[in-house]
Amino acid sequence: MTISLVAAEYESKGIGYIKSENSANRGTTLLKRGFAHMQKHGVIMDVTSVEQSQIAEEAGAVAVMVLDKLPYDVRKSGGVARTASVKTIEDIMDAVSIPIMAKCRIGHVSEADILSVMGVDMIDESEVLTPADELRHIWKWNYTTPFVNGAKNLGEALRRVEEGCAMIRTKGEPGTGNVAEAVTHITRVNNEIRHVCSLSENYPELIKASRELMVSLPLVEETAKIGRIPVVNFAAGGISTPADAALLMNLGCDGVFVGSGVFKADDASERAQAIVLAVAYHDNPKIVFEAQKMVDEKKSMLGLDTNHLELKMQERGPSV
Amino acid sequence: MKSKITIGILGIQGDIEENKKVAEDALNHLKLTGTVQLVKYSQDLNEIDGLILPGGESTVVGTLIKIRDGLLTAIKRRIMEDMPVLGTCAGMIMLSRRAYDRIIGDTKQELLSSLDIVVERNAFGRQKDSFEAGLQIPALGQNSAFKGVFIRAPIVSEVGNAVDIIARLDDKIVGVRQRNIIATSFHPELSGDNRIHKEFIRVVKDYKLKKLTVDSNAV
Numbered sequence: 436m437t438i439s440l441v442a443a444e445y446e447s448k449g450i451g452y453i454k455s456e457n458s459a460n461r462g463t464t465l466l467k468r469g470f471a472h473m474q475k476h477g478v479i480m481d482v483t484s485v486e487q488s489q490i491a492e493e494a495g496a497v498a499v500m501v502l503d504k505l506p507y508d509v510r511k512s513g514g515v516a517r518t519a520s521v522k523t524i525e526d527i528m529d530a531v532s533i534p535i536m537a538k539c540r541i542g543h544v545s546e547a548d549i550l551s552v553m554g555v556d557m558i559d560e561s562e563v564l565t566p567a568d569e570l571r572h573i574w575k576w577n578y579t580t581p582f583v584n585g586a587k588n589l590g591e592a593l594r595r596v597e598e599g600c601a602m603i604r605t606k607g608e609p610g611t612g613n614v615a616e617a618v619t620h621i622t623r624v625n626n627e628i629r630h631v632c633s634l635s636e637n638y639p640e641l642i643k644a645s646r647e648l649m650v651s652l653p654l655v656e657e658t659a660k661i662g663r664i665p666v667v668n669f670a671a672g673g674i675s676t677p678a679d680a681a682l683l684m685n686l687g688c689d690g691v692f693v694g695s696g697v698f699k700a701d702d703a704s705e706r707a708q709a710i711v712l713a714v715a716y717h718d719n720p721k722i723v724f725e726a727q728k729m730v731d732e733k734k735s736m737l738g739l740d741t742n743h744l745e746l747k748m749q750e751r752g753p754s755v
Numbered sequence: 756m757k758s759k760i761t762i763g764i765l766g767i768q769g770d771i772e773e774n775k776k777v778a779e780d781a782l783n784h785l786k787l788t789g790t791v792q793l794v795k796y797s798q799d800l801n802e803i804d805g806l807i808l809p810g811g812e813s814t815v816v817g818t819l820i821k822i823r824d825g826l827l828t829a830i831k832r833r834i835m836e837d838m839p840v841l842g843t844c845a846g847m848i849m850l851s852r853r854a855y856d857r858i859i860g861d862t863k864q865e866l867l868s869s870l871d872i873v874v875e876r877n878a879f880g881r882q883k884d885s886f887e888a889g890l891q892i893p894a895l896g897q898n899s900a901f902k903g904v905f906i907r908a909p910i911v912s913e914v915g916n917a918v919d920i921i922a923r924l925d926d927k928i929v930g931v932r933q934r935n936i937i938a939t940s941f942h943p944e945l946s947g948d949n950r951i952h953k954e955f956i957r958v959v960k961d962y963k964l965k966k967l968t969v970d971s972n973a974v
Contacts, residue, residue: 580883
């Protein structure tokens with residue numbers, strides 16, 4: 436098996452998937468995780484309009500994430516950030532052929548239901564929006580639509596997998612144009628995985644680790660066995676340049692999300708193309724250099740110092 | 756046959772590692788010595804006997820192989836010289852001569868145009884309409900059904916004379932073969948069943964054997 440299905444036992448705790456009469460099954464774990472596998476080595480771009488989504492598709496985005504405001508503007512405007520307008524999402528669905536993702540607030544089951552009914556290809560239960568439930572995440576096994584969740588360490592990532600998400604992304608610090616937090620998160624996850632791998636088959640230690648991580652033992656065992664998070668894992672939060680994207684790919688991410696980095700820059704189209712190129716050839720410094728040459732640092736978003744933020748998005752939402 | 760088989764996986768975007776894993780399993784199963792390696796540069800094509808175009812987003816792969824290193828033309832040339840190719844989902848779209856989206860219509864995307872088919876992208880709908888279904892594939896023998904994993908899958912809406920239909924789902928064409936080119940709408944790399952990859956590797960083996968014979972006759 437090339438896709439890890441270990442947590443799929445939880446499927447039975449929700450409505451799971453739709454088993455239709457003509458034996459075609461929808462919404463299985465394989466289909467939801469499989470969708471995320473198709474995004475690998477790709478760039479998912481935040482967009483707020485049809486025009487931006489078309490620029491993204493043309494540049495080689497593997498999918499677009501529809502928001503009402505880019506994370507940088509969420510920060511600037513303050514107030515409550517909610518899921519994007521239905522109209523905007525529908526217009527974008529009719530305008531591009533690549534998958535459409537959209538964000539819902541953490542724990543906001545009804546926003547998730549709306550996105551699911553609309554036929555959005557993946558839902559991001561995201562800390563970029565204002566959390567609707569400070570204690571619980573959505574039970575994602577109930578949906579035929581796959582979910583992506585943010586995480587800043589292994590425990591968070593595996594807890595989200597246990598709730599049924601089909602894909603993980605690092606939280607980073609969205610809308611800052613600063614990759615430092617994303618780097619911290621992926622490095623931490625990598626170190627924690629290395630530790631868990633060292634416990635393989637050592638059950639007294641594995642159960643201890645599972646209690647520390649606050650997730651079930653089978654999921655920790657699976658992680659130790661395959662040496663990675665059991666679902667596709669992307670980098671997100673603060674990626675602004677081709678070099679940023681290559682840095683995170685080289686740390687072992689399966690792909691990247693670019694939020695404000697593209698459309699808050701003054702050279703969005705070239706930058707989008709350059710980041711796509713840098714992700715595909717992240718292991719070749721000569722091509723990353725070519726990609727970097729396509730953008731002008733004077734046109735990068737200015738960015739924010741993550742040490743002096745009024746709002747730390749990565750800290751929002753339920754603590755477990 | 757003594758010499759080893761080298762299978763290439765187009766390593767630009769998509770489920771590259773998943774295809775690599777199944778191809779390796781299939782080689783082992785067939786007890787063939789061989790390696791599976793990624794193809795990211797046109798010179799990588801010189802080393803391989805067969806190429807797999809993985810699942811992913813066809814627009815992304817098309818954009819990148821067009822701008823990179825003449826990869827698009829290089830792949831086309833090798834396919835024209837009869838090198839076997841397996842395309843799954845996005846790979847099938849890449850191989851086709853024309854692609855259009857169910858909603859958007861014709862998509863201005865780069866295609867290899869090696870396989871005489873027209874494909875309708877996202878033909879079953881969006882991700883929530885993705886499904887698993889058992890398929891009867893006579894070419895794989897009369898064994899149990901093959902689990903077809905259809906993720907935002909395309910269908911073949913037109914086939915040329917040289918194209919054989921190898922898999923159907925109801926009245927829809929979801930698998931085709933044209934000489935050494937095999938293409939599926941579904942993802943055999945995700946179904947935990949390596950029969951399609953094995954069938955492909957057999958084609959690669961025959962191709963390599965034929966090439967070796969031709970080469971030795973030339974000497």
